Amino acid sequence: MNIGDVRSLLLRATNLGMTQPEYLYIVPDIEGFEHTGLDVWRRNDSNDDMAREAFRRVMLVLIKTPSHDSFQQMLHRLNELMFGNKTSSYVTATYNDEEIEGSDTTETSAQQYILNGYYNCFLVYLTAVNDTLTHGGDIRDGQTFIKKIFNRTYLVGDEGEFKITAEGNRVVDMAVADMVDEVLGQFQEIGQYEVLTRNFTLNVNYQKGWPSGNTYVLSVPLCGYSGELCHNEPLSLQLAMGVSFVIILLIIAMVTAFIMRLRYLQRIKNLNWWSIQAEELQAVKIPTSRSVFNTSSNQRFTNASTMSEVSLTGRDHSMYKGTLVHMHLLASNNIRVNASLLKEFQMIRDMNHPNLLRILGACLEGERKMIIVEYCPKGTLQELLMDQSFKLDILFCLCILSDIVRALIYIHKHPLRVHGRLTSEVCMIDSRFSVKVGYYGLPTIYDSVKLLSKTQRKENDNLWIAPELLSCTGRATQKGDVYSLAIIISEILTREEPYSNDKDHMSSQEVLNKIQENFEPPFRPTVSAPKEMAIIEHLMRECWSSDPEKRPSLNRVHNIIHGLMMKNNQTGSLVDNLLQRLEKYSSNLERIVDEKVTELKQEKQKSEELLRQMLPASVADRLKAGLLVEPEFYDCVTIYFSDIVGFTDICSMLEPVHIVKMLNDLYSCFDGIIEHFDVYKVETIGDAYMVVSGLPARNGNEHARQIARMSIALLDAVSNFAPLDTPNKDQLKLRIGLNSGPVCAGVVGLKMPRYCLFGDAVNTASRMESNGAEMKIHVSNSTASILQEFGHFVLQSRGTVEIKGKGTMETFWLLSEKDLSSPVTLE
Template sequence: MRDLSHDNINCFTGICVDVPNVCIVSPYCARGSLQDVLAKDDMRITEDFKMSFIKDISTGMEFLHRSPLLSHGRLKSSNILVDKRWVCKIGDFGVCKLRIEDKEASAKVDNEETSFWSSLLWTAPELLRMPEPPLSGTPEGDVYSYGIVLQEILLLDKPFSMFSEKEPKDILKLIRDGTRPVFRPELPRDCTAKSELIDLIEACWKEAPENRPTFRTICRTLKSIYKGKNLNLLDNLLAMMEKYTDHLEEIVEERTKQLQEEKAKTDRLLYQMLPKTVADDLIKGKNTNPEAFASVTIYFSDIVGFTKLASKSSPLEVVQFLNHLYSMFDDVIDHYDVYKVETIGDAYMVSSGVPETNGDRHAGEIATMALDILHSVTRFKIAHSPDDTLQIRIGLHTGPVVAGVVGLKMPRYCLFGDTVNTASRMESSGQALQIHLSHTTYDLLTSLGGYLMEERGLIDIKGKGQMTTHWLRGKKGFQKSLPDFRNIVTNSTTEPNCSH
């Protein structure tokens, strides 16, 4: 026994003879018996695992049959152990003399117990018929037992599990009687196992012992069935890990790409809420200090008659109307070097020259953008009120501002200074479908050249006193249609917007 050494044999170490704890000592197998492994519901036994188990058992039994022991005699899934590397090792063989008293005691105590009969389900029919079967069994009997173990592996279930309505004692009686057709487990031909493997199992179950294959034949047949495929589970696991590693790299690359796409979406959303330079500083964790700008141009507009329109519209219609209108404005300003500061109700505020300075171009960018917005308004239709004509007032002013981020939750990039107030007054003191300019904006546009302007004269601006203002009528080379300013009633209702 001590001389037997094989990868698929749980080698014999020695015997403890201290009565009453007489026991056989052998190496510890971390995963328990094959029966335990197959019974675990939380473990996924793949075809590679099954293939490896089948090969390991046949190889171990072939070695055991070539040894001086000649046979096992007690082969069953509870006597096949699985080590931490998932290698099956045949155990509980040999030293038959130690089993004589154990067998007699079990027969007396357990003769009527279900567990006693269940333990015999792997026993060959010819051994069941013997009054005193040999404790070491027979090679042919081991082959039969191997066939029952294969049924457990293929179906991941107990022996004869498809006859759950029968008691083990009744099953053994049918096997021992040898009635025709002989009573054996049923293996569905449509299961995942190869048909050649099912043929091999049925050959192991032959009623006549001499018709059963030897383990040498079984090993050769398995090689033929799996066509030279590596049957070593550890090698298969390593190969699977290599494939998984390659696949994991692809997954990581794909997930990284998805992450970059999602980050780009987040960045785009952030850049819509804050200027890009400011957003980049916030992402990097930098403090954003307020910054003074010597000269910027600010645009304000609101809707003439909005209160009246809102009063006869549902809240949902108002939201949809403003969303449609300001989405159109957003499309227009994308073509200019400007920054949309905010929308409050029906008010729309845009600046140029902040947060990115652009020399003196800010007045020209805002003025041309205002003409473009005015052109788009003349073509806009109010979906829920098609009989109403949309009219807006526009005011522009140029001057110094201080800009910075306000707040931590939902931070906003805000402009501060008298320039903002004056731009708001230009809008509220303007007229429908007109672009009202302060004198500072007029001077800057004059120096840029190409803009068509008309003096409005001295008017009283709330909080500012008398100011000379102008109308912006067009721009040389601007081909888009504009309202006919000559036909616009100069005393149109202004309806100042208190939100400013």
């Protein structure tokens, strides 16, 4: 059928109203046109728009012709030989190993179709002739010749083929084309029909469907081709009936919607039991200490304000309806309240067990989203186990395991069926030291978002997951909960995190890989339990078996634990267990308090000793007593100053660390010496060393003799000091100055208070040192006069010396002490 005739027919059908969606035109393309991607309706005239709309109701049935290159090239050359002008240049093509010459022209689709038919005819005829002659037959024997043609498949080129059946019918494949691109109006092949297999294959990307929409096209229109099957009512009556019908439908719809709305609101009220507004939560401040000995009765909450006014960052507690609650802050803002989430909340609504962490609701509106649960002041089980100051005995361990097992048994009997996220971090400890298992249910929330809390899902959490669940993304199982319980038992027995010994030399991922491998025995935490816990250890190893079927049931685990509790006189009563626990904790608390008091006393002694080293003992005692230390005037004291000769040059030759070590060794030696004299070391600044005698306890004129004897002892110690690590192995040399006179002394400063001396006598002592000589004791006239009164110190006059700021002064060298009735002994 010519496509132009089809276009004319469809234009006429449009004028008759027969191109509506209820019509479909199936057009056989007997000419073999290739319409894929072509706007076959276009003629560039005024009817193009009408034709394109009409062709939307058309499906083309095409005869599939071989499309491979060799076949198309052969047809092209045949077309040139048959229809091309003789002046065209001739080229040679190969088809089925035969060369065909022809001119270089382009054939039409009709010519291609005719050439294809001619080629197939000659192929059939020549194949039969060749086969007949090969077998010694006579091609003039028509009956035998026909048998060679029938019931045979013929190869067309390298890829195509067709068949002639035993009845002599030619079998060819067909294709269906539709206007897929309605904007450009182009047809594309949407499916293929294989005659031999009678199989029609629709292209995967074809989404348009029937021209009438999702319904099939009827054989006859509802009202017939001429409308004879429909009664023609007056237009006004039809309009009235239509309006009445619409009004009735609207009334019914409104009543139905109202009833459904009432039911919906009632249902929503029941479903939204969990919804908590941010304004209902009040921020509180609680003690930061998480010690297991703190009780809720000792906590005080202050600065309450609505959660809408306070940032939640870093806070995980609040007040809700007068009760302290814990908030699990969620890291994702993409949590949508849908039917699935409502169903999950409805499932956990009635879950009530003394060992389950009660979920009070959730706040899923606003920027901050959180799950609200009851508050457990003792923290998590993992925190309790990591607190080495808290002693766990076998009875307490059994109570912990009993609480966890009872919670799991309840969950497994509940429609929830499985926990799936059991770790020691999800087991909370309440104020009565009962374990409450949390993070159950709500897979939409817990499995899809991370928690902004200590129970955040992380790589280490997989250490509690059974090996058969690590290697797949399947759902959690009850046997998997038993495995997780075994890992918690290992934590209780070792008081360490799972695989803590292995993670010293392996990463968490390497540990997980070894868990999944089929070792015998399986790779599990290293546990060495005490003798009294041997049964629990054996139970633990059964629970973490690699074969889920070999793991014991929770009922059996509960029976074993209950038997051990009865054996240890641990009753099953919650009140009795609590009283026994409190007695244990009271004794434990007393022991810890005694230890802390002892440590406090030791630290106090250290602090007092340090204070006495910084200040005179009498001054330190007054400061400790909270008394004011008034500045005090002293008529006469003796002041000692010394420094190291050439200290600057020494610093340039030694590393800083060596200088510090040298000064530390030197002054440690000095400190040991001055302990044998009635003196007080005021301070050391760099290489300068300052000592005084005669304060704060007055000692008459004894201060001069004490300082003099000390100076001689220090010079003797320096002369025996080890040589320095310098190129010349220099020996330390000291320069000493002494002066006696009145001073004022007092405590200066609040932080790091210093006992300071003020007066001209201090400056004079410093001048004696700076104007002295190496390895000599330079004393002022005032000090020399006091020493001469004792009669056993050897002094040599230096004469008059010009002292900066003092003018001319007569000074002396202290050489030694003679005629000692009680010589100084240094220990």
